[in-house]
Amino acid sequence: MHQLTLPYPPSVNTYWRHVGPRVLISKHGRQYRTEVCNQLRTKRIKPIEGDLIVDITINPPDRRRRDVDNVLKALLDSLQFAGAFEDDSQIVRLTIEKHEPLPKDGKATVRIQALPxxxxxxxxxxxxxxxxxxxxxxxxxxxxxxxxxxxxxxxxxxxxxxxxxxxxxxxxx
Structure with a gap:
């Protein structure tokens, strides 16, 4: 089981950028991915194989209205890129909860477990x-x-x- 406390992920609205006919990950999205990679590297996390259960708790950085589904893409893609699991298609159950805001910071607590x-x-x-x-x-x-x-x-x-x-x-x- 991996339990991680990560920075608050960027919204899907700011994660992608259109550059001509191409769609790319934005600068903010790349910075977030780098932060997640660095954190997983320092914890020496190895990829989990098989079916996964992922539980996510988010604490937004402020009290603005936010959709919980807007943070999933950046968060799961960053975890996959960092090597927490091979592919997000391994996830068979995904839960997300939004809690009280943490001023200035915000965070996402992620628990990844293999289904026995x-x-x-x-x-x-x-x-x-x-x-x-x-x-x-x-x-x-x-x-x-x-x-x-x-x-x-x-x-x-x-x-x-x-x-x-x-x-x-x-x-x-």
Missing amino acids: ADMELIDARTCLRCGYVFDSEGPHNRICNVCTMINRGLPECMPVVRGLKRHNGKVIR
Whole structure:
């Protein structure tokens, strides 16, 4: 499994440039690709083979309205170019979530995992607590058995505070 924290990717609207009859990756897109390559090179990441499950969490750099699908092309192409996987056609499940903005920076957290050979795609889920792929009992089951046992160790009476959401006993925003 690879877990990476990358800079916020350029939008597909700024990733490509038309130069005469040709379509090229823009200067901003090439710079982003170089940043991703450098980060993967320093972590010495090797390509994962086989079917992949990719989970992406993005934190935009500001509060402007943004479509989550506009960042996928630059992000996945850069990961492929950097050697995280051979080809993005290996991806059999792709999830993306948009969270609160991180002023000035923005970031994309990417988790790439191989689908275990003995597991069917329909049964594979990513645990919401630990992030690993596990053999699920159905779409309602989103916590692996190990994390379920850990959760059972939490106190049964968690104080209820109006207006706050909790996940595994922790306040989420």
